[in-house]
Amino acid sequence: MSSSTMIMKKISLKNIASPKGFKATGIHCGLKHKKKDLALLFSEVPASVAGVFTTNAIKAAPLLITKDVVYQTGKIQAIIVNSGNANACTGKQGMADAYTMQKLTAEKLGIARNLVGVASTGVIGEMMKMDPIITGIQQLEPIDELEGAIGFSQSIMTTDTVTKNTAYKTMIDGKEVIIAGTAKGSGMIEPNMATMLGFITTDANIESKYLQSALKSITDITFNSITVDGDTSTNDMVIVMANGMAENNTLTPDHPEWENFVKTLHAVSQDLAKMIAKDGEGATKLIEVEVKGAISDVEARKIAKTVVGSPLVKTAVFGNDANWGRIIAAVGYSGATLDPYAITIHLGSTKVVENGEPVSFSEEDLIVYLKQPEVKIFVDIHQGAGHGLAWGCDLTYDYVQINASYRS
Known part of the structure; x- marks a missing residue:
């Protein structure tokens, strides 16, 4: 199939757990007064990973840990996310707290610590309340149903007024491949995402290096083409997990249906970027x-x-x-x-x-x-x-x- 006959269709039930082998959940653990504030995204098998991160010279502790997972491990299996506290500008204790979140999540899931990413969003400069985090991680039970995906997308919100979800499917090597995404962000989106978290899952079979190059090129014309108020924060990231469970032949730029994958990933990213821009703090248009x-x-x-x-x-x-x-x-x-x-x-x-x-x-x-x-x-x-x-x-x-x- 050539790129001119590419098949891409939006999925009505937009679900971060729609691709094969992904599960998600979100709960209220106590960082916020009432709203959900702790989320987990999990792949049944280690996944190829790509990531883009803030250009701010000051980077939050969880972001530094996730960068190491992306660039040093090259594989990822889970991401633990909290809202209500950015864990940024919190010194050595903040880094220790982020490592504790990574360690406890790995133990909960029975996987290697370096396969766990960490993301946080919320107020900068306040120490993390670890007791509710520690208790909350033990309560997380990811599922591959819509309820879990909704819980995940709700738990990562800060000043967002709506959850932001999208999903598409395409065909590669005769196999159905799904790409789905969830994001949060409604302020400080400039010039390179900032206070924005984006999580994209796919069951496509692709190596991390090619996934990274695809994400980087798409980021420039999607997430990096939105602005709300001109500020750049400390925690923004977009992570893509590709676990290969669609069982297509390994995707590379030489694959005859490479463009199917790239255009579908672009559609997911552009949807999320536009949702973030539309949900700018106080926005009406x-x-x-x-x-x-x-x-x-x-x-x-x-x-x-x-x-x-x-x-x-x-x-x-x-x-x-x-x-x-x-x-x-x-x-x-x-x-x-x-x-x-x-x-x-x-x-x-x-x-x-x-x-x-x-x-x-x-x-x-x-x-x-x-x-x-x-x-x-x-x-x-x-x-x-x-x-x-x-x-x-x-x-x-x-x-x-x-x-x-x-x-x-």
């Missing part, structure tokens, strides 16, 4: 910016992300204000190569700028459009063939309120 005509795809994404990240653009969208001057200003300071007299801008289907100059349009019609839950901005700079997309959200009163009282 998803903003998508599409740029074409740049000198390269990289430059196009730079422009798109600059526009969608502009506080003035975000507040204009919140206020249903068709103020295209804020958009063209952001294009101008993006640092991309451009000709100010060759720029065209559309808000939805309405052209507002042509050749860098205003075009007559109906303010009333655009107010109606800007009130929709998804707003699309199109920019053509007529310099080349580069194309890029970026996603973000509007900036609202509620964003300020949420972040002014995050610890209270």
Whole structure:
């Protein structure tokens, strides 16, 4: 099967445990007052693993442990995740606590310690309350049913208002291969994910090195193309586990159906990225910016992300204000190569700028459009063939309120 006849179908029951051999669960252990706060993702067999991590120079203890699993062990079988505490900037004790989480999870599951990843999210700079963690790990019983997957996705949330799940299936070597994902994140998503956790499972048979290269290329055009508020945190990661239980022939870039896998992984990643952008703290709208005509795809994404990240653009969208001057200003300071007299801008289907100059349009019609839950901005700079997309959200009163009282 060539990539031109690729089969990819979205699965209605979006379930991190849908791929063969995966189980999940989530419980309330006591880090939070009431909500679920401890989660476990488990593969029946050791899985190939790939990961991308924050570019912040300050990295949380659990993230350092998981990086070692990804880059030194090259295999993973389980991930223990808590919300309610980031275990970041907590010194030697924080590292010891993260290692304890890894050790206890391995003992609970009867697997090697270096096959367990650790992830945490929540407040930075507070010591972990280990008693509820220790007790909670003993209570975790992962299952391959929807209930377990829902519990997992609920347990990793912080200021998220909704769980974020997606799944697709494709065919490789005549075998059904499923790729599923769960993520959390609704703030501080810039420039390289930040305070975002993403977990992707697949039963595809693929070596870690090829999985890593696929994830890295996809991350640049999905998770790294979203922004909420311009901050970069200490805990963000995306982990992909591939346990091979679909029993397809080993995937490599030379495999005739390699593109099936890559495009399906891209679909899962883009879904999660858009869900995160849409669920930005206090957000009421998803903003998508599409740029074409740049000198390269990289430059196009730079422009798109600059526009969608502009506080003035975000507040204009919140206020249903068709103020295209804020958009063209952001294009101008993006640092991309451009000709100010060759720029065209559309808000939805309405052209507002042509050749860098205003075009007559109906303010009333655009107010109606800007009130929709998804707003699309199109920019053509007529310099080349580069194309890029970026996603973000509007900036609202509620964003300020949420972040002014995050610890209270």
